[in-house]
Amino acid sequence: MALITRRRIAGAAILALVAVFPYLYQLRPFDAVLDPFRTFQVTRLAIWLVVLMGLNLLTGYSGQISLGHGALVAIGAYTAAVLMHEFGVPVVLAILAAGLFTGAIGFLIGYPALRLTGPYLAIATLAMMLALPQMLKLNGIREWTGGVSGILLTTPRAPAPVDAFLTDRQWLYYSCMVPALIMTLLAWNITRSYVGRAFIALRDTEIGAQQMGINVPLYKMIAFALSAFYAGIGGGLFVFTEAFMSPDTFDVNLSITMLVVIVLGGLTSIGGTIFAAFVMTFRNDFVDQLASIGILKLPGAVLPGQEQSPDTLRGALYGLLLILTVIFLPRGLAGFGRDVSEKRPWERLWRGRRGPPRPLPVAGVNINGPDTPAEPLE
Amino acid sequence: MGEFIQQVATGLSTGSVYAVLALAIVLIYRSTTVVNFAQGEMATFSTFISWAWLSRMDFWPAFALTLLVSAALGAALERVVLRRVEDAPVLNSVIVTLGLFTMFNSLALWRWGGVPKPFPSPAIFSGSPFSMGTITISRLNIGIFCMSLVIMAILFVFLNYTKLGLAMRATAENPAAARMVGIQVGQMLSVGWALSAAVGAVAGMLLAPILSLQPSMMFGIIIFAFAAAVLGGLNSLPGAILGGLTLGVVQNMAGTYVSPHTGSIDVTMAFVVIVLVLIVRPTGLLGSQQRRRV
């Protein structure tokens, strides 16, 4: 393979962009569209990337439906918060510990999950998500978690040597972006390794995987543990940047929104997860844009006396997006992008239709049946 | 002792609330093997529709009309949305029903607003509570319990003793074979959704006087309804009722004897129940084993 390829140049360019992003708003052409608020948003994006990567590893690659991912993020966040708040543990260690602890919990959750399939697993994880706020307020745990009022930490600041050339916000950006890049690279490697292929096998056909000699219980638990590890790190980073955590911070709506974005972005795809993280971060902007061009205002459709606000339709928009994506774009936008660039539909149009009609696609799953290779690696 | 019996009675009252919604969940699962996470929101939406009519007519006519509309809505949903994911892996249908969950919730909020509205209970269920010695149960709760039994009986007879019911059961058990025998699988699934939506609407209209009509009305109940359905067995209609009542009683007992030491634990308990049942006895109390064909 050549040392300098187009791909690698593109990659280096993007990495460079990521590296200097927090400073860009000070430069001429960029200050019209960028400002420190965007730096804040991209910091959030890095955190979402980690969290969503974990979810994708579990639901996309391994096919385990978990609606409780938000609960794992919350556990990670609380662990890190308690370590920093009660025990004065330094941030990096606290976050790492949070990741490992949450990973362990994930591993334990994997055990009962072995017996649960499809909808049962969804119900159980949804119940976990709904019960978590109350569990965090129980008498025994309340002393650690601060009960209903949550935990308030000191605002994160850039530490002494670097605060000369980094603002607090830039510091937070790098503190989150670096782990995010590392974790993304890690995920990318895992999905292309034996473990990753075992996950895909698990998703496609559990019994078949067993026949092939894959230790199904072990890999299921690994899948849960790994996704929980990501969730824990994400939660730790979150609580570090937010400096506040309450039992109601991660709720069911968030779990559903996370599912929406990774399905939209593309299950079983690292690029899809990146895309999902973008959608997650900028979803409010997106809805605001739609509202400002009047898409969400339907005259006469509301009860007289009821304030017509485009925001109330946001949930309907997400739901619709989810349904449409699952039906028409089952491999998400990343899959769509891949299809467009690889299948080159313009060529087919030119040369006329070729081949038999494609069977109904299914979300993230190899549609051409078990005899063909799993979807092309990107 | 009297206090204990009152606790049981209150538990049964609360449990009947879970039972009636659990019936809808079980019905959908039995006829289509889809777990409908949007069940609560669909019920709420139907209840809002009935509220709009209640200003113009009496309870029972509005009730009947709402049932029809809900059934039509359910069938339409199946035809338009669910049909496309029924052959796909479970993940797709889970995602779709979650999408429906947010959609219905949001549409209800948009159309009718978030301020809770009072909802009347039908005349035969209102009035002074029914008491026997020191034990009192509200008429509405008795009404809910009786309605659940009636619904269950109707569905039981329908599914087991009519041709249509037989066709529906066949479809759920083995769609391919059913198709070969000439059953219109798609129509059966639509009927399943229509019935389930109607049962959900009944649940909503009966519960609204207690819970106050608002878009988030079912949020607190839905997890208990799922726990009840799982406890009783996801494919057993009598199980739904048994599960609901049991859960209500256990919850009340836990609230009285355990909560003072640990703080509020009812939602936690529902979660624990679900997990325990699914691990120890996945078919629930009254459910039956489902064979999965490879």
Add this chain to the structure above:
Amino acid sequence: MRRTWIRSRNDARAARSAGGGPPWRALALASMLSAVLVAGGCAKEADKASANRTGVSDTEIVLGTHFPLSQHLAAAYAPIATAGMKGYFDYVNDQGGINGRKIRFVIADDHYNPPDTAEVVRRLVEQDQVFAVVGGLGTATHSTAAAFLEERGVPDMFILSGASKFTDPVVKTRFGGNPDYITEAKILGGYIAKEHPDAKVALILQNDDFGADGEKGLKQGFEGSSVRVVSREPYESLENDLTSQVQRAKNSGADVLVAYTLPPQGANVVKVARQVLNWDVPIVVTGVDATGSFIDLAGAESAEGVVSVLFGKQAYLTSDPDVAAHIEIMKKYGGGAPPSNLTVVGQAMAEFTVEALKRAGSDLTRERFVEAAESLRGFRCSVCLVPISMSPSDHRPFEIEVFVKVQDGKWVAFGEPVGFESTK
């Protein structure tokens, strides 16, 4: 079954070089798309001004708030901002504004979710360049915002949360809006101690800050009397059916029931107690429940005799000229929302803001605005039942409340207003 999904190492290597490589394509696509979104979103330009004068121009004052407008049951409170506050600001603008400036009010939806609040508040400050944030709703949600606003020196006015942590200790730029829950509960506790000296009290509380503060205040109010708490029943905010809790409260032998709930649950408690359990004890509810909707939901008959406290006028007292004026304002500027205690609260907060802006004068800076707010002593807004008082050491407007009781389906005032200083 063919083992095509387990590849040999050669296959894997071939696939990697053919289509493999980190997902640059997806990254590029995503970057482009978000750049478009971001650029489009930045279409709204804001005046660049010095920090103290941010959000103020010769013609305009920009105010912002964060409110749940969707995706959460708290969206029921949306009319406070969308009708009450916005409506009054629009009315004032039509009257000529304040010292020649009109108010531009930005309401940001945070779905009652703290991380979203953090985001929208930063957006308000950094992109919309607001002069001040007025009436942010929610204790957990505002926790994340309060620290940020304090750091940036943005006035954080009339927070719609009764949590004492926002006003104790006093922060120069931060002011409460609601009465402090602890203080209000103390007032109610004092009332119970006076009217029912040997009472055995059963508490039904929401399992969060709100309920916890209520309990704290009630106990403070009971101090020195022989009132005892014999039962304590918490519930989660999503639960709407509190039959079990009321049942247990009754079984404890209590003779007074206190509910620290939101209106739907409060109504449920009253209905269950009166209709289902035939339990005739006096019921006292938090001021949050003193709304017309509460009576509607519980049924006028069951709600009869329930006691609470109020600081704002009831929207159905149409004989009161101020209330009539409020209804007119809501009709014209409130986007059609029905007048209710929500719109009243919103207008009250808006009136405080407008008064403080007026007193700050034409040379409007954040410093002068905050000092003007501190000078509001004995000021009574048109829809308030009682005057408010603030000072450099007291940043909560309401310390006095009026007792009300349900009579014939309406909240009717009785007795003497009672007050406590909420902070020294």
